[in-house]
Amino acid sequence: MSNPILTVAMPTYNAEKHIGEAINSVLNQTFEDFELLIINDGSLDHTLEIISSYTDPRIRLIDLEKNKGIAHCRNLALQEARGEFIAWTDSDDLNEPTRFEKQIYFLQHNPDFGGCGTWLSRFKDSKTHYVTKAYSNPEKIRAALLFKPASIPNATAMLRLAEIRKYGLRYNESLKISEDYDFIFNCSRHLKFSNIQEILYRYRDSETSIMKTFEDQEEQTFNILKTVYKKALASLDIIATEEQLRLHHDICSSKILSKFSEYEACYYWLESLKLKNDLKREYNRKVFNHIITEQFFFLSKKASSFGLKTLWFFVRKSLKNKWIINPKDYSKLAVRCALKYDKFEFKLT
Template identity: 45%
Template sequence: MLSVVMPVYNGEKHLQEAVDSVLQQTFSEFELIIIDDGSTDGSAKIIQQLSDSRIRVLRNGSNKGISYTRNRGLEEARGEFLAWMDCDDLISPDRFEKQLAYLKRHPLVGICGSWLTRFDENKSEVSKSPTDHAAIKALLLFKPALWNATAMYRLDRIKKAGLSFDTRLTVAEDYDFYWEACRKFPVANIPESLYFYRDSDSSIMKSFEGAEEKSFAIHKIIYTKSLHELGIAPTEAQLKIHRRIGSTQLFSTYSSYLEAVDWLIYLQKRNEIERVYEPNALSEILGIIFYFISKKSSRVGLPVYINYIKESKRFAPVDLYQRIKLLIRCLIKYRRF
């Protein structure tokens, strides 16, 4: 019924834990496809010693990259459903059981993800994302809204839609994939953390921290598609504003903050014409993003808070507690996100 695909590249440190986390699931009728993407550490030796009959091992021979490896997983999977698993993470023992049950209750949903818990040696934190299709689609205008590691697919929907991972993208390949998927069929997230993401130095995203130009070059491929749908032929400057809004970059001046706010207002107006996004869902997401960029601008001080109160009526507002938090941040000119 289920194929679980685990790409592996130099993951020896936590690989055994990740495999055990899959093999100990309450739902047991699955195949675990481990794809070694040309590892040069001890990963191959660990994989060779695995003895469970549900495990199928594939090797790329040389390092082909994550998009190539994910596409190979899509081709090799034999199950009705497919779930991803990263080689240094952990999952709740009932993850597969709960996601399969959700997909059976919601036959129109083609992809089901969940919330996830980010953890390291010192702390853990639950990362939440929208649960319904309209809000997920709207958030994808700015940033990922369905984490690939948590995703479970109806494989026939993926193949019928002709979906695959763009091999041009060395990061954010999953962001692009779900952007495309949202336009083919409904997707959803279960409002519960079923996945434990290890925030380690070996993660792909970590390798792109501090390399903003490389990351921007990749993300603007996705942003350009989104903006074209809204009837916008973006300039390089507009793409950089859009990237800054969706990233963790801080705003250091009031003018750059206002530029970002004006861009959100413009996107809302374009959607009133093009109707790409359900209006209430976009208003909700724009409200979240507006608060997000106001937090990132708190070092500017009280003018940011005053502008937030003035303009928040345009979008779905956040609650009183969040507004008070923003006020305090702006009063003390907080310089971190």
């Protein structure tokens, strides 16, 4: 039998509650020429029994006796995949029926792209509470990866496998929660990416998810993510100090700023990144300034508890740097600052 066009890789560990739904969302795709490579990472519950109950010949199971971790499973999938393309899916998430059809179509008609992702929605029970809208422009994606992994949501990524193997790209098995960010950043140094501007993946927020485990442990999260920050900043010839790495993390995370001086320090760090890129031209200058502008707005939202002082600082510095302020964003920030809002999420209706 000939190899399939696509390998869909699903690492899993103790996923008995939702893995059936996840498998069904793959098997019910409109695109059918794939293998579903499930790697059972030493599950201790009934996950293996549920997988084994399926008779679809497209399912291929690798059963590990001991738990090796998500990065190990992803590397094993990269090694064992038989498809021309590989797509990831988590064992508690859901794929929209046309996801693979639309990503395959994009990659087959754009041979200069090494991969593409999609938008994703986050849900709990049956309620969607957040949508990640990632860029389609490859230059914006590349520049935005300096700050955030969601520029290519790893769970939605479909990759051209020959390119991944050509450059020896693998997941760092020493990283606990940022192995996906690290991998996608490394890929972006070699491959051109885009994102389909449509929600084709549904990410389940659960109490057992890895990110849920770490989200309240700020220091531990920083110590893990700074490995990737160092590499990203090195692209601008910056050998970042511990203090600079913390500033960078303060900008990237959803942490609310407690002192106005922290807000100012983060702004000056953003300004220094802009000046570095102006000199090195690692990233398209216009695109990079757009990304910096977005990060400054994101940062200012986290400083809105300081009131109109933040709004005035935001306007002055934006005008000084010729960073174009989106009127809608300005209105949102103005309301937040007027209310001295001290939480991250805020909707202006």
